[in-house]
Amino acid sequence: MAPIAVGDKLPEGVLAFFDEENKLQQVSVHSLAAGKKIILFGVPGAFTPTCSMKHVPGFVEKAEELKGKGIDEIICISVNDSFVMKEWAKTYTNNKHVKFLADGSAKYTYALGLESDLSDKGLGIRSRRFALVCDNLEVKVANIEEGPNFEVSSAEEILKSVGA
Numbered sequence: 001m002a003p004i005a006v007g008d009k010l011p012e013g014v015l016a017f018f019d020e021e022n023k024l025q026q027v028s029v030h031s032l033a034a035g036k037k038i039i040l041f042g043v044p045g046a047f048t049p050t051c052s053m054k055h056v057p058g059f060v061e062k063a064e065e066l067k068g069k070g071i072d073e074i075i076c077i078s079v080n081d082s083f084v085m086k087e088w089a090k091t092y093t094n095n096k097h098v099k100f101l102a103d104g105s106a107k108y109t110y111a112l113g114l115e116s117d118l119s120d121k122g123l124g125i126r127s128r129r130f131a132l133v134c135d136n137l138e139v140k141v142a143n144i145e146e147g148p149n150f151e152v153s154s155a156e157e158i159l160k161s162v163g164a
Helices: 028-034 049-068 082-090 109-113 153-164
Strands: 016-017 024-028 037-043 073-078 098-102 115-117 126-128 130-135 138-144
Touching: 016 037, 016 115, 024 028, 028 037, 028 073, 028 082, 037 049, 049 073, 049 153, 073 126, 082 098, 098 153, 109 138, 138 153
Parallel strands: 037 073, 073 098
Antiparallel strands: 016 024, 016 098, 037 130, 115 126, 130 138
Protein backbone atom coordinates (compact mmCIF):
# COMPACT_ATOMS: atom_id res chain seq x y z
CA MET A 1 0.00 0.00 0.00
CA ALA A 2 1.23 3.50 -0.82
CA PRO A 3 2.03 5.68 2.17
CA ILE A 4 -0.57 8.20 3.25
CA ALA A 5 -0.11 11.53 1.47
CA VAL A 6 -1.32 15.12 1.45
CA GLY A 7 -4.97 15.23 0.43
CA ASP A 8 -5.74 11.73 1.72
CA LYS A 9 -8.34 11.12 4.41
CA LEU A 10 -6.95 9.80 7.68
CA PRO A 11 -8.07 6.16 7.89
CA GLU A 12 -10.27 5.00 10.72
CA GLY A 13 -8.65 2.72 13.25
CA VAL A 14 -8.52 1.87 16.91
CA LEU A 15 -5.58 2.58 19.21
CA ALA A 16 -5.17 1.82 22.91
CA PHE A 17 -4.04 3.58 26.08
CA PHE A 18 -4.35 3.48 29.84
CA ASP A 19 -6.52 6.23 31.33
CA GLU A 20 -5.87 8.17 34.54
CA GLU A 21 -7.51 5.35 36.54
CA ASN A 22 -5.13 2.82 34.97
CA LYS A 23 -7.91 1.20 32.94
CA LEU A 24 -7.15 0.02 29.42
CA GLN A 25 -9.14 2.04 26.88
CA GLN A 26 -9.55 1.86 23.14
CA VAL A 27 -10.12 4.97 21.10
CA SER A 28 -11.18 5.57 17.52
CA VAL A 29 -8.76 7.73 15.57
CA HIS A 30 -11.69 9.47 13.91
CA SER A 31 -13.16 10.35 17.32
CA LEU A 32 -9.90 12.12 18.15
CA ALA A 33 -9.48 13.83 14.79
CA ALA A 34 -12.89 14.61 13.28
CA GLY A 35 -13.59 18.34 13.29
CA LYS A 36 -10.14 19.07 14.73
CA LYS A 37 -6.68 20.04 13.61
CA ILE A 38 -4.28 17.39 14.88
CA ILE A 39 -0.70 16.25 14.68
CA LEU A 40 -0.27 12.50 14.47
CA PHE A 41 3.33 11.44 14.71
CA GLY A 42 4.73 7.95 14.68
CA VAL A 43 7.97 6.52 15.94
CA PRO A 44 9.67 3.14 15.39
CA GLY A 45 9.71 2.27 19.08
CA ALA A 46 9.24 3.44 22.63
CA PHE A 47 12.44 3.88 24.62
CA THR A 48 14.60 3.85 21.47
CA PRO A 49 17.31 6.55 21.35
CA THR A 50 16.13 8.94 18.61
CA CYS A 51 12.48 8.55 19.57
CA SER A 52 13.12 9.12 23.28
CA MET A 53 15.80 11.80 23.13
CA LYS A 54 14.76 13.84 20.08
CA HIS A 55 11.40 13.10 18.45
CA VAL A 56 9.03 12.96 21.44
CA PRO A 57 10.82 15.65 23.51
CA GLY A 58 10.47 18.07 20.60
CA PHE A 59 6.69 17.69 20.57
CA VAL A 60 6.48 17.87 24.37
CA GLU A 61 8.57 21.06 24.38
CA LYS A 62 6.77 22.71 21.43
CA ALA A 63 3.23 21.64 22.42
CA GLU A 64 2.13 25.03 23.74
CA GLU A 65 3.46 26.78 20.65
CA LEU A 66 1.72 24.24 18.38
CA LYS A 67 -1.53 24.67 20.32
CA GLY A 68 -1.14 28.42 19.84
CA LYS A 69 -1.07 27.80 16.07
CA GLY A 70 -4.46 26.07 16.19
CA ILE A 71 -3.48 22.45 16.85
CA ASP A 72 -6.15 20.72 18.98
CA GLU A 73 -4.48 17.34 19.59
CA ILE A 74 -0.92 16.00 19.48
CA ILE A 75 -0.84 12.22 19.26
CA CYS A 76 2.17 9.92 19.34
CA ILE A 77 1.72 6.37 18.11
CA SER A 78 4.10 3.44 18.13
CA VAL A 79 3.93 -0.26 17.39
CA ASN A 80 4.25 -1.13 21.06
CA ASP A 81 1.77 -2.46 23.57
CA SER A 82 -0.25 -0.22 25.87
CA PHE A 83 1.81 -1.16 28.92
CA VAL A 84 5.03 -0.01 27.26
CA MET A 85 3.43 3.21 26.00
CA LYS A 86 2.09 3.98 29.48
CA GLU A 87 5.52 3.58 31.06
CA TRP A 88 7.20 5.53 28.28
CA ALA A 89 4.76 8.42 28.68
CA LYS A 90 5.61 8.59 32.41
CA THR A 91 9.22 9.44 31.54
CA TYR A 92 8.11 12.83 30.16
CA THR A 93 7.19 14.45 33.44
CA ASN A 94 6.71 17.89 31.85
CA ASN A 95 4.25 16.55 29.23
CA LYS A 96 0.83 18.16 29.32
CA HIS A 97 -0.43 17.74 25.76
CA VAL A 98 1.05 14.75 23.91
CA LYS A 99 -1.13 11.64 23.98
CA PHE A 100 0.71 8.31 23.79
CA LEU A 101 -1.34 5.67 21.96
CA ALA A 102 -0.42 2.06 21.27
CA ASP A 103 -0.76 0.32 17.92
CA GLY A 104 0.23 -3.04 19.36
CA SER A 105 -0.35 -5.18 16.29
CA ALA A 106 0.56 -2.46 13.74
CA LYS A 107 -2.93 -2.53 12.20
CA TYR A 108 -3.20 1.24 12.11
CA THR A 109 0.38 1.64 10.92
CA TYR A 110 -0.47 -0.69 8.02
CA ALA A 111 -3.62 1.34 7.30
CA LEU A 112 -1.39 4.41 6.98
CA GLY A 113 0.98 2.52 4.67
CA LEU A 114 3.84 3.41 7.01
CA GLU A 115 5.00 0.01 8.25
CA SER A 116 8.70 -0.82 8.30
CA ASP A 117 10.11 -4.32 8.58
CA LEU A 118 13.00 -4.11 11.03
CA SER A 119 13.22 -7.88 11.57
CA ASP A 120 16.87 -7.83 10.52
CA LYS A 121 17.51 -5.68 13.62
CA GLY A 122 15.41 -7.94 15.86
CA LEU A 123 12.55 -5.43 16.07
CA GLY A 124 9.92 -6.99 13.80
CA ILE A 125 7.31 -4.80 12.11
CA ARG A 126 7.45 -1.20 13.27
CA SER A 127 6.35 2.20 12.06
CA ARG A 128 8.36 4.48 9.86
CA ARG A 129 9.15 7.78 11.56
CA PHE A 130 6.59 10.38 10.44
CA ALA A 131 4.53 13.41 11.36
CA LEU A 132 1.16 14.29 9.84
CA VAL A 133 -0.92 17.42 10.23
CA CYS A 134 -4.60 16.74 9.61
CA ASP A 135 -7.53 19.11 9.53
CA ASN A 136 -10.92 17.43 9.96
CA LEU A 137 -9.40 14.07 8.89
CA GLU A 138 -7.73 15.47 5.75
CA VAL A 139 -3.93 15.20 5.61
CA LYS A 140 -2.50 18.68 5.07
CA VAL A 141 1.17 17.85 5.80
CA ALA A 142 2.80 14.42 5.47
CA ASN A 143 6.43 14.47 6.60
CA ILE A 144 7.65 10.89 6.30
CA GLU A 145 11.26 9.93 6.97
CA GLU A 146 13.34 7.67 4.78
CA GLY A 147 15.06 4.86 6.65
CA PRO A 148 16.37 5.76 10.09
CA ASN A 149 16.55 9.49 9.33
CA PHE A 150 15.21 12.23 11.58
CA GLU A 151 15.04 15.30 9.37
CA VAL A 152 11.48 16.18 8.32
CA SER A 153 9.22 14.82 11.09
CA SER A 154 10.45 16.91 14.02
CA ALA A 155 8.26 19.28 16.00
CA GLU A 156 10.33 22.16 14.62
CA GLU A 157 9.57 21.17 11.02
CA ILE A 158 5.88 20.71 11.79
CA LEU A 159 5.80 24.09 13.54
CA LYS A 160 7.15 25.69 10.34
CA SER A 161 4.35 24.08 8.33
CA VAL A 162 1.53 25.17 10.66
CA GLY A 163 3.02 28.60 11.26
CA ALA A 164 2.67 29.60 7.63
